Amino acid sequence: MADTDEAANDVEHAVIAHYRLAEADLGDPSQWETIRQAQSLLTEAIEQADVGEFDGNEYGGGKVVLYAYGPDADVLFAVMAPILHDLPFRPAHVVLRYGSVDDPSAAEHRVDL
Secondary structure (H helix, E strand, O other): HHHHOOOOHOOOOOEEEEEEEEOOOOOHHHHHHHHHHHHHHHHHHHHOOOOOEEEEEEEOOOEEEEEEEEEEEEHHHHHHHHHHHHHOOOOOOEEEEEOOOOOOOOEEEEEEE
């Protein structure tokens, strides 16, 4: 089935954004709202550009990590970058992964924000 093969190849690369939050383990409510708004903008931008999907977040250890996946990490990051740069939390960086999480040879590139 060609559709199954295409679907398997559609989500190979990742853009993973890491932000430091307040001292508290999960940040504070105002930070959550800022992240929630950014997630909405990211979802809309990624869908409109048809470059992948925003997959959610993970809070803990005084930081939040945002996850997006698509067939081309560079194109996906280009769409996400303006929104990611606007988030006020620092230090921050993005990891672009070129390949599946299951592929030990997948290259990664770090971009400081």
